[in-house]
Amino acid sequence: MKRMEVLLPRPFDRGFDYLVPQGMDIAVGDYVRVPFGSKPMIGVVWGEATSDVPAQKCKNISEHFDHLPPMSDAMRRFIDWTAAYTLAPRGMVLKMTMPQAEGVMQPQLQTLLCWNADAPVPSQPKRAAVAQWLVEHGAATREDVKRETGASDAIIRAMVLANMIEVISQVAAPSVQHFGDHHAPKLNESQQLASANLRETIGQGFSVTLMDGVTGSGKTEVYFDWIEQQLNNLAASNVVSGIPSFPQRRESLSPLVQSVTEIPASGASAFAGMTQQKMPQADSQILVMLPEIALTNQWVQRFEKRFGAAAVVWHSTITPAQRRQQWQAIANGSARVVVGARSSLYLPYKKLVGIVVDEEHEPSYKQEDGVSYQARDMAVVRAKLENIPIILATATPSIETMRNVQLGKYQRVTLGERFARPEGVALELIDLRIDKPEKGEWLSPTLKRAMKEVLEQGAQVLLFLNRKGYAPLVLCRHCGYRFECPNCSAWMVQYKQSPRLQCHHCHTSMKMPDACPACQEPDQLVACGPGVERIDEEVRALFPTCNVRCVSGDDTDVQDTLNAMIDGRADIIIGTQLLAKGHHFPKLALVGVVDADLGLAGGDLRACERTYQLLHQLAGRAGREVAAGRAMLQTVQPDHPVMQALKAADRDGFLAAEMSQREQAGWPPYGRLAALLLDGANEQRVQQAARHLVQQAPRINGLRVLGPAPAPLSRLKNQYRFRILIKTPLDFALQKTLREWLARVPMPSGVRLKVDIDPYQFL
Ligand SMILES: [Zn+2]
Ligand SMILES: [Zn+2]
Missing domain, CATH: 3.40.50.300 (P-loop containing nucleotide triphosphate hydrolases)
Known part of the structure; x- marks a missing residue:
């Protein structure tokens, strides 16, 4: 009997061998159901079997999902490639391609009506019309029959009861997404x-x-x-077969481009006719x-x-x-x-x-x-x-x-003009050391003045602060107690609603107490620093007649708030980075960044790059349709290269400086990085495992192993975390080295190891 290797969406790098039962036509890429352990599982035929497992130990493929086209060669190679690059088992990559496999792969059945050939031709004219149409067209959906013959549900039901019409179920034919009339705008x-x-x-x-x-x-x-x-592109055969597809666009193409869009005759002739x-x-x-x-x-x-x-x-x-x-x-x-x-x-x-x-x-x-x-x-x-x-x-x-x-x-x-600021947005830095907000406030007098001017003109204001909730930290004025998450090394964030404290990492939530849990003093708890809800409070007090909306990213009505901004119902919108992404607010004239320095803290290698991108994108939200857009960045380090580059609209200068720094330090993209994160419930065990792993590191030229060190977020959901950073030159065989090294050092029980190639987060 023929044998095939079937890859399963489980944490295994290799597939398992299964026998192909007589009469089943199986090829590489096919989706199949196979017995695995105690239950059946859906997988993909990955290739000819290569293992030497005796045939009597192999089980049969139980089902072939032949209503689905096989997975393409390119897709299978993509899964192999991803697994090899990320060091993840191939089965786990496969799993990403078939979410809830049992559900998504079942054939889609369609209920159809067809004429019972044995039935007598009905005399009643409406029934006769249905009968004739079904005879001519074959099986059809109820909707089609109703639309084409004008028959009512009652008539069809009666004909079904009289056995004139049979109801059958069959795999639905795919209905191809079709693009019809459309409105291509004139490009500048x-x-x-x-x-x-x-x-x-x-x-x-x-x-x-x-x-x-x-x-x-x-x-x-x-x-x-x-x-x-x-x-x-393929429909360019229209040129040959004479079927216009998007004629209204064709005339605007330059001759050069036209020749590019026409495909060779061989391809076109396949479709001609x-x-x-x-x-x-x-x-x-x-x-x-x-x-x-x-x-x-x-x-x-x-x-x-x-x-x-x-x-x-x-x-x-x-x-x-x-x-x-x-x-x-x-x-x-x-x-x-x-x-x-x-x-x-x-x-x-x-x-x-x-x-x-x-x-x-x-x-x-x-x-x-x-x-x-x-x-x-x-x-x-x-x-x-x-x-x-x-x-x-x-x-x-x-x-x-x-x-x-x-x-x-x-x-x-x-x-567009590469060296220009986003469409004429005037960008100003507000030096918070000089232009200080009032006590207990977070907006400087200059920003408040600008907001007032813009609102008086009937335009909109966006305030940005990348912090959810009311305050990032609550402490006791009397004894200095700080609310920390019981499961994580992180402060509890205060929310105004309810009111409550919540951990952003594990979502543990507690009611805000009246008295300090440490010294029992009542009324001594104070919120430290602002979150968006606190800015919202300040803005409402300042502009009581304005429609103020606040989006913190937790809200379910984010879309409604965005719509209010788009159609002009809202005057001021306050929010987190959700607001920086691709929204088009036509009446927005002023963007105020409450704390432009926030992203620069923490010292991860992309901090400057990200801050630049985020602030630049934000500034670009202003003045898209109103005459003059303004962006104001509140900062305590106006001389920082990121702030200076933003002010000068010198994006390429910033990129060049940042790239030369990375090059000197050998950081990506001038070198390679991988992060190893170990975690477990027993701190000592995790630390020991991390140390042992580093001791066992291969001594190879170019390989630098940094750590282990407790992760900045050293405890998460009661798991202790240690980090090891691997740094190599670009031409280093990083995956191969890691794979061999990690295979030599198995993790002790209770300690998990996660490999992150090209890490972006260093928490
Ligand atoms: Zn206290
Ligand atoms: Zn937590």
Whole structure:
């Protein structure tokens, strides 16, 4: 009997061998159900069996999901590649591609009506019409029958009862996402130029292009145009077969671009003669990745308006039925344009032809839990394996991406005036050491004055502070007691609602007591420092007649608040970094940053880069449609290079300085990093294991092992944490060295080890 290796979504790097029963047609990539331990499990056929397990010990494959297309070669290679790079077991990477496998893989059944050939032809005219239509068209959905024949539910029910109509259930045919009438906006000169450059990547295999455009320069429209061209690429056979697909756009193309979009005759002739309906543009698929799926509403609306059809939105809060429908549409190619956060990268697209990573610099592309990966970087890998173009779009490119541009690995397309501030936003630094807020307040007199002016003109204000809740710390004025989380080495954050204290790491929550738990003195507890709720309190007292909204990221009505800002119902919005991401607030004239220095503390290697990006993006929210936008940054270190670069709008100068510092120190992207995080309930045990691991480190030129040291967050959910940092030159075989080293030193029981290649978090 034939044997195959089946990879299972379990923490194993290898698959297991199973026998292929007689009569079952199994090929590599097929989804199958196999017995595993005491229960059945869904996996993917990974290859011919190679192990020497005796045949009598192998079990049979029990089911072949033949309604699903097999997982593509490129996808399987992508899983292998991710596992090898991140040091995660292949099974765990596979698991990311089939979330809730049992649910998503069941065939989607459709209820259809068909004419019972043995039944007599009805005489009643309405019934006769239904009968005739069904005979002509075969099985059809109830909706189709009703629409086409005008029959009511009652008539159909009666015909079913009379056995004239049979009700059957069958696997639903995929319905291909179709893009119909749409409204392509006229691109400005700069957009047209960028667009022409991007189009040259289409159909040319793998390439990476950084689309570097200032905030408000219309990057989205440019990549929408690219998506349209991609979807039309195979349909360019229209030129041959005479079926126009998007005629209204064609005339605006330059002759050069036209020649690029026309595919070779061989490809075109394959489609010649097919009708447009039967040619669902060759199931080519585009993936657009956004940093946070919660913020996609505006994007989705924009897409729908532009393309006349919705994109498929992949996220975690959909119903199981929707998940199954979407997953299958992605796997069978009927979903044409998919938008999602980082997890959408690991879906089994049938035929990807292009990827867009929007806001490529966003740190949230780094997945920290489970398999830890940088989704932007992995998207580039996937594009390489699929041999397709990828676009990285941003106004503030990451240093990693800039380095690749310098090295000539990525192309760059610029949009708008690169050296200009975000669309004429005047950026001012407020030196908090001179321009001091009143006692117990957090907004300086200058910022308050500017807010008043803007509000009097009927425009809007955004205040930013990257701290949730009311205050980051509560202490006792009498004895100095500080509220610390019982499970973590972190302060409890005060919330005004209820009122309560909460840990941001483990979400432990407690009621705010009246008296100090240490000295029992009543009325001695004071809030230290501001969170957004405290700024909200200050602003409401200052502008009692204004509509003030506060978004802290915990709120379920974030979308409503954002909408209030978009349609002008809100005057002032206060919030955390949720506000920095891609929102378009037409009437926003002033952005105030309450504590611009906040992100610089902590000393992680990307602190300056992130602070620059965040503040730059925020400033770009102001003045998008109103005449003059202003951004004011409150700081106690106005001479800091980040603040000076922001003030001078010298992005490239900042990047150059930051890159040269990284180069000197050998930090990424000029060197490689990996973090080893050990944790466990017994502090000593964890520490000993960490020390032992370091002692056992191989002595190889170039390998530097830093630590172990207690993690900055030394206790999390009652687990003690120690960190080891591995630093190597670029050309070092990091994964191979780590794999061999870690295999030699097994962890003692009660201690877990997590490997993080290219770490972004150092907590
Ligand atoms: Zn006390
Ligand atoms: Zn906690």
